[in-house]
Amino acid sequence: MKQSMLVFSLLVCMGTLKGFGIGNKDASRKGPADQGPAIAVFIPGVMSGSPIYELLAKGVRQAAEEKSGPQGTVSVTVIEGGFNQAEWEGRITALAASGRYELIVSSNPSLPAIASSVSAKFPQQRFLLLDGELAGNPRIYTVRYKQREQAYMAGHIAALVALEAAPEGMQARRIGLVAGQEYPAMNEVILPGYREGAQHADPDCTVDFRVLGNWFDAGKAAELAADMIRGGAAVILCVAGGANEGVVQAAFEAGAKVVWFDTNGYGVRPGTVVGSAVLYQDKAAYEQTIRFLEGTLPFGSAEVLGVAEGYVDFIEADPNYQASVSAPIREKQRRLLEQIRSGALHIGD
Numbered sequence: 001m002k003q004s005m006l007v008f009s010l011l012v013c014m015g016t017l018k019g020f021g022i023g024n025k026d027a028s029r030k031g032p033a034d035q036g037p038a039i040a041v042f043i044p045g046v047m048s049g050s051p052i053y054e055l056l057a058k059g060v061r062q063a064a065e066e067k068s069g070p071q072g073t074v075s076v077t078v079i080e081g082g083f084n085q086a087e088w089e090g091r092i093t094a095l096a097a098s099g100r101y102e103l104i105v106s107s108n109p110s111l112p113a114i115a116s117s118v119s120a121k122f123p124q125q126r127f128l129l130l131d132g133e134l135a136g137n138p139r140i141y142t143v144r145y146k147q148r149e150q151a152y153m154a155g156h157i158a159a160l161v162a163l164e165a166a167p168e169g170m171q172a173r174r175i176g177l178v179a180g181q182e183y184p185a186m187n188e189v190i191l192p193g194y195r196e197g198a199q200h201a202d203p204d205c206t207v208d209f210r211v212l213g214n215w216f217d218a219g220k221a222a223e224l225a226a227d228m229i230r231g232g233a234a235v236i237l238c239v240a241g242g243a244n245e246g247v248v249q250a251a252f253e254a255g256a257k258v259v260w261f262d263t264n265g266y267g268v269r270p271g272t273v274v275g276s277a278v279l280y281q282d283k284a285a286y287e288q289t290i291r292f293l294e295g296t297l298p299f300g301s302a303e304v305l306g307v308a309e310g311y312v313d314f315i316e317a318d319p320n321y322q323a324s325v326s327a328p329i330r331e332k333q334r335r336l337l338e339q340i341r342s343g344a345l346h347i348g349d
């Protein structure tokens with residue numbers, strides 16, 4: 001009796017795995033027979049206030065819901081890794097060592113190196129990593145975004161708004177960028193892309209770049225932003241996670257403007273946020289999780305997605321954008337976007 005029960009549950013397990021198409025799995029790693037695959041979403045930081053992480057969890061959850069049904073439930077566990085980056089590898093190692101998750105999903109440029117190191121110790125563990133790049137590890141699949149395009153669009157709108165706000169004849173136009181920390185994608189892609197986009201709109205525009213040193217201190221971010229505004233920055237792009245709200249508050253108080261990154265931020269402070277250069281990370285997370293559950297995610301490869309592929313964009317269709325940005329600026333921004341979307345303007349990687 002006991003043995004036939006065991007055989008029965010093994011068969012159900014195998015059926016479940018087959019139904020999800022994720023194939024060559026070790027059935028002993030499964031939970032109860034009615035359970036489908038288990039996915040861990042590791043947030044390198046905290047979710048609240050970090051648009052890119054909110055989108056990640058949303059996309060994975062949506063895929064899991066869609067793929068749950070009579071054949072089993074896909075479970076999603078979201079784990080916040082906190083702001084101590086030295087602890088992330090240990091936390092991910094523990095997730096892999098538990099053997100509970102068919103897939104660990106995460107997002108940020110530092111994750112591929114961490115996952116590689118964990119992968120060497122737990123070679124059965126598979127990873128889906130967004131906002132990072134690594135090819136050649138047969139257990140890791142990555143998606144990176146063309147953030148030079150995203151930053152270029154942000155810089156273009158920022159410079160146009162700063163130019164319009166500048167007093168007649170004023171020579172030195174300035175915009176700002178507040179980053180949570182310095183990292184290669186920031187220093188080599190986002191900052192230069194922002195500057196290039198700005199100078200496309202106004203060749204005399206300069207960028208005041210400041211680094212906060214963390215992804216949460218809104219008070220310090222507000223002080224930084226206020227100082228930048230006093231120094232002449234009329235528009236500031238914020239890429240500082242939970243600290244972004246400090247930048248918005250300082251800009252609001254001083255009558256300056258903000259450009260938002262990753263999600264549609266016009267509603268954060270209508271009239272102060274004048275641009276939203278976004279990533280469709282929810283869409284990427286959803287699609288890649290679906291591919292994993294269907295057994296078609298090509299582990300070992302690295303994809304790079306931008307405007308042409310439909311994962312990087314600038315939001316124009318928002319009443320707050322239309323209300324807070326003048327028609328001539330919106331027209332110039334529209335023309336730039338058209339050039340990027342059509343491929344007439346190639347921004348590179």
Ligand code: RBF
Pocket residue numbers: 044045046049050051052053085107108109110131180183185215239240241242261262
């Ligand atoms: N972006 C956030 O919005 N919140 C974070 O907590 C955060 N932490 C990061 C930690 C590291 C080590 C690195 C390299 C990047 C981090 N980012 C964070 C930036 C994120 O990867 C991305 O560049 C920005 O969200 C812009 O798309």
